[in-house]
Amino acid sequence: MLQHVRVGTRASALALTQTGHVVDALSTLGRGDLTLETVHVRTDGDRLTGSLQSLGGTGVFVTALRDALLDGRCDVAVHSLKDLPTGDVDGISVVVPPREDPSDALCARDGLTLAGLPQGATVGTGSPRRAAQLLAARPDLVVVDIRGNVDTRLGRVAGARSGTGDLDAVVLARAGLARLGRLDAVTETFGVDVMAPAPGQGALAVEVRTADRVPGTPLDAALRALDHRPTHLAVVAERALLARLEAGCAAPIGAVAQLADHGRSLSLEAVIARPDGSASLRRGAATTLGADSAADARRLGVELAELLLGAGAADLAVLGAAR
Numbered sequence: 001m002l003q004h005v006r007v008g009t010r011a012s013a014l015a016l017t018q019t020g021h022v023v024d025a026l027s028t029l030g031r032g033d034l035t036l037e038t039v040h041v042r043t044d045g046d047r048l049t050g051s052l053q054s055l056g057g058t059g060v061f062v063t064a065l066r067d068a069l070l071d072g073r074c075d076v077a078v079h080s081l082k083d084l085p086t087g088d089v090d091g092i093s094v095v096v097p098p099r100e101d102p103s104d105a106l107c108a109r110d111g112l113t114l115a116g117l118p119q120g121a122t123v124g125t126g127s128p129r130r131a132a133q134l135l136a137a138r139p140d141l142v143v144v145d146i147r148g149n150v151d152t153r154l155g156r157v158a159g160a161r162s163g164t165g166d167l168d169a170v171v172l173a174r175a176g177l178a179r180l181g182r183l184d185a186v187t188e189t190f191g192v193d194v195m196a197p198a199p200g201q202g203a204l205a206v207e208v209r210t211a212d213r214v215p216g217t218p219l220d221a222a223l224r225a226l227d228h229r230p231t232h233l234a235v236v237a238e239r240a241l242l243a244r245l246e247a248g249c250a251a252p253i254g255a256v257a258q259l260a261d262h263g264r265s266l267s268l269e270a271v272i273a274r275p276d277g278s279a280s281l282r283r284g285a286a287t288t289l290g291a292d293s294a295a296d297a298r299r300l301g302v303e304l305a306e307l308l309l310g311a312g313a314a315d316l317a318v319l320g321a322a323r
């Protein structure tokens with residue numbers, strides 16, 4: 001049986017490379033039974049130019065792609081998983097391919113590391129999570145709110161290829177730079193102890209209409225093979241924590257999970273920071289994985305969120321405001 005599949009994507013360079021990876025993977029896993037086509041979908045997030053925070057929280061890049069999927073203008077939609085709101089959507093099922101390194105990376109002028117940046121250096125990021133953790137490590141830094149695609153942000157670094165940048169550094173997800181072939185710009189990759197990544201960072205979400213998950217069809221078989229259990233369970237835990245804290249992707253919350261004990265348990269570490277970096281809470285937890293491992297992962301996220309709330313998380317950050 002030959003099945004034709006239209007894969008919807010945003011038109012940014014990052015979205016196109018991410019979609020390209022998914023198309024290649026589905027093509028290989030489809031063993032000649034899938035033909036694939038890429039369909040460009042415009043989103044409000046690509047059109048508006050204000051601060052990312054002023055756009056009204058999570059999901060600005062997501063709705064148009066989901067609408068295209070539900071309207072039947074495409075059959076598969078590819079997103080950066082960290083950009084998705086935490087709620088499930090009726091009629092859509094999510095597959096999670098293997099994740100890239102979830103870390104954040106400093107891209108500074110002249111090869112500088114965080115410790116090497118001069119007093120009062122300017123660092124660009126539009127993310128309250130990154131701003132808070134930068135300021136926690138270096139209260140003297142001046143954080144500049146920037147947005148735009150990865151190339152635009154890298155172009156803001158002084159002494160970068162163009163040489164016209166106005167900032168000493170920017171912070172970006174290492175995964176995006178890796179996918180774009182721009183790891184050359186990275187001057188330091190942050191450990192979780194310095195900067196805990198956004199829940200879901202480095203992972204992709206491949207969305208499909210639940211009605212199309214028909215066992216035995218080439219698309220369903222390829223999607224089953226594409227789904228990566230360690231990544232899927234990790235992001236379920238990270239996003240359950242975010243949801244329990246009633247926070248969106250703009251909240252100053254970092255969380256990263258990974259399988260341990262040869263896949264028999266899952267550990268989760270999370271940080272919530274005061275936006276100015278003057279205080280933060282960090283906690284970790286782990287669970288063994290039983291027959292319903294997704295339920296165990298979700299419970300781990302909820303329990304760690306409740307541990308953080310019990311320790312005063314709500315006093316640190318304005319939770320609920322960034323939805």
Ligand SMILES: NCc1[nH]cc(CCC(=O)O)c1CC(=O)O
Pocket residue numbers: 080081082083171172173174175176200201202203204
């Ligand atoms: N919010 C924008 C966004 N969404 C996903 C990535 C990078 C890729 C990823 O985290 O998977 C980026 C850019 C960045 O944060 O540097």
